[in-house]
Amino acid sequence: MLNQLATQVKATMGIYEAQDDDVYGVLAEFAHPGELLRAAKAVHEEGYSHFDTHSPFPIHGMDKAMGLGNSIIGWITFGGGIAGLSLATWMQWWMGEVSYPINISGKPFFAVEPSIPVMFELTILFAALLTVAGMFALNGLPRPYNPLFYSREFLRVTDDAFFLHIAASDKQFDMEATPQMLADMGASHIESIRDTGEED
């Protein structure tokens, strides 16, 4: 039960489990962003869910094509902001009014006006740090080991190549039919990826 949940969460990060015979998935290369977008749409419509596209830059409209919703990261940011704001308010009040009250130019020990700059800064600081931490967490990064790195072709994904990867853990995955479907979509290079756990 818990394992299943972990698998599901990992799948949203693009981390899949290898199946029989160490098969991790199928990697297919497409010529340009337009083809990749079309292929992703088709794969999604075929009913696959454990698949992902890989490209050197984000492609406009890909989330919709893959059937992914809006990222939830905004809520994490909001939470971070509220935390920073509360901490700053409490800190300035407690330090200035309670723990170490000292009369400075006749001003109140604690007043809202001079407290706003620090309240603002800590709001931003916490919101920003939580946004980044949340982004890494949602993406399952850092991920030093990824079976896709076994592919020599895949090295160009950060340069000028566009890939679509279907994981073997997908319910519909089939060693014969899946690569065939990708070939029909016009993939130029199809390769099956094996998760051997070896160092290359």
Place this chain on the structure above:
Amino acid sequence: MSTASTEKTLAYTADFHDEAPLVTGDLTFHDITEIVSVHTEKKTPLAWYGAFSLALSGLMIMIIMIAYLFWNGTGVWGLNNPVGWGYAIVNFVFWVGIGHAGTLISAILFLFRQQWRTGINRSAEAMTIFAVICALVFPGIHVGRIWAAYWMLPIPNQMDMWPQFKSPLLWDVFAVSTYFTVSLVFWYVGMIPDIATLRDRATSKIRRRVMGVLSMGWTGANRHWRNYEKAYLLLAALATPLVLSVHSVVSFDFAVSIVPGWHTTIFPPYFVAGAIFSGFAMVVTLAIVARHVYAVKNIVTIDHLEKMNIIILLTGSIVGFAYITEFFIAWYSGVQYEQYAFTNRMFGPYAWAYWTMMSCNLFFPQFFWIKKLRRSIPFMFVISILVNVGMWFERFVIVVSSLHRDYLPSSWDYYTPTIVDILTFVGTFGLFFTLYLLFLRFLPQVAMSEVKGVMPQADPHFYDHAGDGHVAEHSVEVSPENEQPN
């Protein structure tokens, strides 16, 4: 609703192009990778060592000066009554201001969908971080009892003593350190896909390992881009008010006081405009050199430089208008001390500094109204340096001219910096360029993934017409799903 006449009017507008391409010279995605990556991979050129040793010498000067200061105390500076704030605060504000352009380019222009920013944002962000480091030096060494510098932070201690949160200088501690942290994170997050590029191109195992760790296993997966882009947008949305707040807080250092010439309500927005002004001038200076040396002229084009010059013209005029408003309100206020402070700036002992500031900040940038001049590399190079001279003098004028005439005429004095003051300031340029040269040598100086993303062939609809490379402009149609449900 695509009626025949709409088609006609749209057809009329379809071949209108008055925007220059962001990347010139028909480059492919791979060309971008090559042009940018090669500088981090090739053998270090001799010229780099030359520049680096020069910068390192500057840094050494700074370190020696700071060591001398620590040994002897702040008496080695030219500070005395009544000018108790001299070079240190001037340099601090100057360097923080330089940094602002980087955040403006990476965050504010991002929110405004100004795609031209992609050519320069990475190096401008690097500039931000290094400039803020240079700025942080000064309040750090100015505290006098250097061993107690950590008292600036709310760290629990056995004396049960806390920082005074009503002090604007403490706001500065929070503002600048938040600014530094967020800028660093923003810069690093933006760089992850590009470091992954370097990882995948690495030929040696050690380089692959280092870049692999730094890139966190990035594979350009769309599931990752999805959260990444949203996070980037949110960081930009957070960095935008942050950058406004930082220089506003810096201006509060002056403006909450009752020193004539300091206490004026326009200070926050006017300091922000000035900071952007000086920062853009610095970006232009650095970009001119970098695009020449590193042959990235197709990515950092003359149009990029022209756009930055327009921003220099705009912010310079805002700053100039603020000078005039301040001057007017000083007269209008009817407060004799304010009136004196401003006439003294113009015609008093520091008139030379005031008029340097006025000419560099208000007058010279006005030449950018002329298109030819704002597209002339030698001309803009000179102006960009003059602007930074002018902006340094602006802070000098504000700090020194207001302080050297206080309410007690017997204490009036003329402030002159000592050689230690001057060499420390010169030394910070050494620190700045040391860091900047290391960045140029080891990290991608252009945001490759972002540049690729704004090229026309990155648009998946670019290929709709059988890949003939022409975006189908006529096919604008208003689909029913866009209809308003009113």
Place this chain on the structure above:
Amino acid sequence: MSQTVKRSNPLMWLIDPLQPTASQADPVYRFKWSQMAWMLPLAIGIAGLVISAVGWATDSRQFFFSYLIGWSFCLSLALGGYFFVIIQHLTKARWSVVIRRIPEALIWSFPLLAILGIPIVLGMHDLYHWTHLELIDPTSEFYDPVIAGKASYLNTPFFFARMAFYFLVWTWISFKLYTLSLRQDVDPDPSIPKQQRKISAIGLPLGAVTTAFGGMDLLMTLDPHWFSTIFGVYFFAGSFMSIMAVIALVAMILQRNGMLRGVITTEHYQDLGKFLFGFMVFWAYIAFSQYMLIWYANLPEETIFYRHRLEHGWEVFSAILLIFHFIIPFFILVGRWAKRILPVLAFMCVWMLVVHWFDIFWIVAPVLHGDHAMMSLYDVSAWLGVFGVFIGAFMYRLSRHALVPQRDPRLHKSLSFTNT
């Protein structure tokens, strides 16, 4: 001027300098609504002005202050539109082309506003304390050396000269922006975008100086002792925020009545919502900067402004301003949903326009009622009066031409615009 667009006769010129071009508009962009569109606001406006006229007869001091509030509100909207159009041209903005005709029609309000300003001219003595000559007469018992020191700036002839200059600048730039865009609808002159950018480049610095000083002259000098260098920026911030609300509301009203369906989309509204939010926060930033610096320095000649607004019941109004102009709208407008669900956005636009009026009220009214806080019936009637006439003329202008700059070269980019 091109052969196809004729000038109006001089009287009509005040409302619209050009003859109608709607017949040459693409059917999709044509104004399709009855005369009600402009007659209804005009009728409300006239009703408001009639009620206010009673105020003029019975309680003229109250009337003048109420009228100044309503008139300044409309002026600030026109100025917001002025900057909006200029900035779109200078940045070669693509997203905003489909909504740009709305502020373009709005900015030709300056001649009408000049005429509507006559009651203020007549009420100068009641409104502006510095017009009292005994204050600058050293022999008088009311002699005020501070105001006397400002007499070379604060005197009636120079005030009128400045106002005339401001209105000339605004009218001239607006005339260019408005007519160039209308000409483009029917005349395929390829140099028009360039001319628009040129006039915008001239209009921006001129507009900045005139708006800042205009705001100070009209509102800051109500209390002639008080001064704040940021005041011009404060006035601008409120104006620029409000124009986003006006554009979005007008667009929604047009769409509700069957126009521009599918032309202006949620994407455009979301952008307007973002700017509305952004400049609401900018307003708060400017307002806070002004307040905090004055609070901290605690100099009596400056704190007087806030003191008037923090006692005798005005503290409630100040709290309302803070809560309704910043805190609540911040938490509503920060989300993406509030900018994309149109009824919510419409509600917030009305909200922000009301609080913008309230902001001007908060600046002006305590000068009159320093000893006890109150809002008069005439505050509302004069506001609705000027605003109704202002909007009526604007709707009429809008009905005479295409609703979209139909031949703007960036129109197709604007039509297909989506937020990422």
